[in-house]
Amino acid sequence: xxxxxxxxxxxxxxxxxxxxxxxxxxxxxxxxxxxxxxxxxxxxxxxxxxxxxxxxxxxxxxxxxxxxxxxxxxxxxxxxxxxxxxxxxxxxxxxxxxxxxxxxxxxxxxxxxxxxxxxxxxxxxxxxxxxxxxxxxxxxxxxxxxxxxxxxxxxxxxxxxxxxxxxxxxxxxxxxxxxxxxxxxxxxxxxxxxxxxxxxxxxxxxxxxx
Amino acid sequence: xxxxxxxxxxxxxxxxxxxxxxxxxxxxxxxxxxxxxxxxxxxxxxxxxxxxxxxxxxxxxxxxxxxxxxxxxxxxxxxxxxxxxxxxxxxxxxxxxxxxxxxxxxxxxxxxxxxxxxxxxxxxxxxxxxxxxxxxxxxxxxxxxxxxxxxxxxxxxxxxxxxxxxxxxxxxxxxxxxxxxxxxxxxxxxxxxxxxxxxxxxxxxxxxxx
DNA sequence: TAGATTGTTAATCGATTAACAATC
DNA sequence: TAGATTGTTAATCGATTAACAATC
Numbered sequence: 001x002x003x004x005x006x007x008x009x010x011x012x013x014x015x016x017x018x019x020x021x022x023x024x025x026x027x028x029x030x031x032x033x034x035x036x037x038x039x040x041x042x043x044x045x046x047x048x049x050x051x052x053x054x055x056x057x058x059x060x061x062x063x064x065x066x067x068x069x070x071x072x073x074x075x076x077x078x079x080x081x082x083x084x085x086x087x088x089x090x091x092x093x094x095x096x097x098x099x100x101x102x103x104x105x106x107x108x109x110x111x112x113x114x115x116x117x118x119x120x121x122x123x124x125x126x127x128x129x130x131x132x133x134x135x136x137x138x139x140x141x142x143x144x145x146x147x148x149x150x151x152x153x154x155x156x157x158x159x160x161x162x163x164x165x166x167x168x169x170x171x172x173x174x175x176x177x178x179x180x181x182x183x184x185x186x187x188x189x190x191x192x193x194x195x196x197x198x199x200x201x202x203x204x205x206x207x208x209x210x
Numbered sequence: 211x212x213x214x215x216x217x218x219x220x221x222x223x224x225x226x227x228x229x230x231x232x233x234x235x236x237x238x239x240x241x242x243x244x245x246x247x248x249x250x251x252x253x254x255x256x257x258x259x260x261x262x263x264x265x266x267x268x269x270x271x272x273x274x275x276x277x278x279x280x281x282x283x284x285x286x287x288x289x290x291x292x293x294x295x296x297x298x299x300x301x302x303x304x305x306x307x308x309x310x311x312x313x314x315x316x317x318x319x320x321x322x323x324x325x326x327x328x329x330x331x332x333x334x335x336x337x338x339x340x341x342x343x344x345x346x347x348x349x350x351x352x353x354x355x356x357x358x359x360x361x362x363x364x365x366x367x368x369x370x371x372x373x374x375x376x377x378x379x380x381x382x383x384x385x386x387x388x389x390x391x392x393x394x395x396x397x398x399x400x401x402x403x404x405x406x407x408x409x410x411x412x413x414x415x416x417x418x419x420x
Numbered sequence: 421t422a423g424a425t426t427g428t429t430a431a432t433c434g435a436t437t438a439a440c441a442a443t444c
Numbered sequence: 445t446a447g448a449t450t451g452t453t454a455a456t457c458g459a460t461t462a463a464c465a466a467t468c
Binding site: 033034035045049050052053057058059060061062063064065 | 447448449450451452
């Protein structure tokens with residue numbers, strides 16, 4: 001019915017294409033093919049072409065894709081042709097690691113505030129930011145015009161924090177807490193849990209050797 | 211053909227079921243249902259039952275599943291009814307955060323060594339471990355009987371490190387480096403890249419508000 | 421017994437892939 | 445022109461779900 005409804009699984013592959021294009025560009029190439037992109041990601045050339053075709057025609061028959069051009073197009077599609085501001089909730093070890101990680105900045109995201117509910121942490125300097133009281137969440141979001149939050153608090157607090165974020169108007173959440181958050185459907189959630197990945201790989205391992 | 215070939219997507223959901231069961235147990239429940247598990251994960255009860263049915267019959271009609279029993283069964287299926295040893299490659303900020311993160315220990319994994327190639331880091335104490343020279347990788351793996359590695363080095367070094375790991379006999383890799391690793395099919399790889407999750411969520415956001 | 425819930429089959433749905441005309 | 449590669453259709457494949465008998 002809705003010609004604009006693109007499968008979510010396709011949307012999730014676009015950042016992979018973008019990352020691959022960046023690597024290809026770094027290697028000095030100017031042009032690439034669906035075959036080349038697919039090979040590097042372990043997916044088929046057909047799938048790459050099919051995915052891109054949801055958004056338009058970006059290639060040239062017989063030649064392939066201009067790397068810079070396709071990168072720019074994908075950035076626009078994903079709306080990362082601009083910088084997004086984030087707030088980080090949780091000033092513990094995990095929060096500190098998130099703040100230090102340079103990948104967010106490089107990927108187009110800027111952490112503009114760190115908030116915590118622990119009075120002993122509030123006011124402390126963390127990198128270039130000062131930890132703010134989580135009670136100030138609504139005004140911090142408003143001040144900076146932030147729609148995205150990272151949750152880096154213990155599992156036991158994650159639901160409470162997520163509810164507060166939604167109430168304050170956050171539209172997208174990246175959560176490091178190992179719990180499923182059931183939130184209104186208009187709020188987007190991504191989970192990061194490295195342990196889940198390990199726990200599915202052990203299924204395939206031979207314990208005798210470990 | 212092969213009755214043992216269970217879809218990978220099913221295997222990947224088992225750790226989620228396990229996590230949900232742990233949370234339910236913590237809440238004091240003794241018995242649960244496929245409906246209850248599904249609700250908490252945002253998937254259908256039918257899918258939960260279907261997934262479990264690949265491995266046996268764990269429930270009781272009219273009653274549901276004994277939480278402790280099902281947990282134990284899933285742990286055995288995933289082979290996490292034992293402790294697995296890991297080596298961590300990369301003693302930078304990211305490596306430090308990984309080492310500090312308690313989720314690995316809680317999930318059944320112990321980091322037994324940290325290795326790096328930077329001479330300035332080798333020999334330094336990091337938490338309870340001393341950073342070892344990556345050149346010692348083969349003997350470290352042999353000594354501890356390790357099959358799993360975590361890659362926490364910059365993207366530019368990840369391929370080289372992954373190849374060395376495979377050569378030294380590692381069978382499973384959890385990589386934090388934002389590059390696709392093309393490795394032999396007998397080596398299992400999971401990637402952690404928080405930026406990919408953010409970059410797919412922005413597609414759905416309204417930039418006007420941010 | 422009545423109600424609840426499992427395990428499983430068959431139907432449906434959606435994603436991937438094979439094939440190929442178009443065209444650079 | 446010949447070769448390469450795109451964009452797209454139709455076929456295939458695989459995953460999810462609806463339905464229900466079995467049974468606690």
